[in-house]
Amino acid sequence: MELHEFVAAKAAELGVPGAAVGVLVDGAEVFAGHGVTRVGGTEAIDRDTLFHLASVSKTFTATALMRLVALGKVELDAPVRRYVPDLQLADADAAERITVLNLLNHTAGLDWNLVGDLDPTLAGFVAKLAELPQIASPGSRASYSQAGFNLVGRIIENVTELPYEQAMASLLFEPLGLTNTVFDIDDVMIRKFAVGHNPDADGVLRPAVPWKAWKAGDRGNNPGGGVVSTVGDLLQWAKFQLGDGAGLLPASVLHGMRDETVALRASTLGDGFGICWFRKTIDGVLTIGHGGSGNGQYAELLVVPSTGFAVVSLTNSGPDGYQLNQAVLRWALEHYLGLVERAPEPLPYDEARAVEMAGRYENDAMNVDIVAEGTNITLAVEIKPELRASTEATIPPDLPAAALALLPDDEFVITAGGLAGQRGYFTRGTDGRITGGDLAGRLFARTSA
DSSP: OOHHHHHHHHHHHHTOSEEEEEEEETTEEEEEEEEBSSTTOOOBOOTTOBEEOGGGHHHHHHHHHHHHHHTTSOOTTSBGGGTOTTOOOSSHHHHHHOBHHHHHTTOSOBOSOOOSSOOSSHHHHHHTGGGSOBOSOTTSOOOOOHHHHHHHHHHHHHHHTSOHHHHHIIIIITTTTOTTOBOOHHHHHTSOBOOOEEEOTTSOEEEOSSSSSSOTTOOTTHHHHOOEEOHHHHHHHHHHHHTTOTTTSOHHHHHHTTSOSEEEEEETTEEEESSSOEEEEETTEEEEEEEEEOSSOEEEEEEETTTTEEEEEEESSTTHHHHHHHHHHHHHIIIIIOOOOOOOOOOOOOHHHHHHHOEEEEOSSEEEEEEEETTEEEEEEEEOHHHHHTOOSOOOOOEEEEEEEEETTTEEEEOSSTTTTOEEEEEEOTTSOEEEEEETTEEEEEEEO
């Protein structure tokens, strides 16, 4: 089976209206475009169709910051306040101690993100960070934080004395010829672009509004998730990551971004963080990658440094688009490199363990409910009702209860539904009681049993 055949068959199986997939193998590019840019439309997806990359944007922000490090303008071990003197956080001690590296490898201890009605500027976003919970001591553990990367964008602004978006164009997009990599909706509208879709209560796909996950003109989330690009440009980006730095970065600095800075436990995303990159060893081979989930759009970028291989998958439907992307990555790794990622073996059902772990877990945007009933344990994800009430956006739907299986050492894997394959683990306090859970690299505090 060829790439385009697999993508078409899997998209039809999952009901995903459009996908753009690209593979870099042996120096050649293979592309597969499937379907249409929007439900009910006729415009076909191609290699130049724009998609919202969401958190894949972090790979660009981190690399731009490393250019400033290589130029001697930023130090990774320096406190963030050296570059953002007005930074205020909920924990005054943390505000003094958080380093640039803590932001780049998600060990700053910041909760996921500020949500609700925010100032549209990056400076305004950072000015409200004192409202974001501090969930861990800086450097003590990793917990994925969009807010932390938005703060990296503010460092870039202050050091370059340019708006973040202009700095990114100057530092990366223009010298690398990424002509279809943009931020502004005005730049999107003059090109072919994919429309995101979310299912309504009846399971019918509807266009996602707004086009990104936030209002047009809101720049505060751009560093962590605002880049818009194409398969063609992302393959070019992968080539840069595999190369010698193209005169923009010393190869040692660029490739050093892959080195582990902190380990991750029981995460589908990877075994550890480099500088931004999720590191994952598959069949003994190191891969680096990053995914993104926007409003009805999903993106994945995976690179295998030792072989010069890369795969990009972009889809315009959620949550099935996420499952399509994961299937594409698995198929491409096996088909082109013979690498197979094996699922963990669940333990037999243990009622006592299941009851112990049941309860509600929360972060600033979502509630996770784990329920033990009969001989089953399930996990459901709910967007907080107050967040839904605060916006007119078509926020992606809640994920209904899906089967969860327990693994050794307080770990678990979701075995069905939109998050099938996602792994996580429970955390315990000094008294041995469960105090929280990690899912998708994010810490959720346990709020009720």
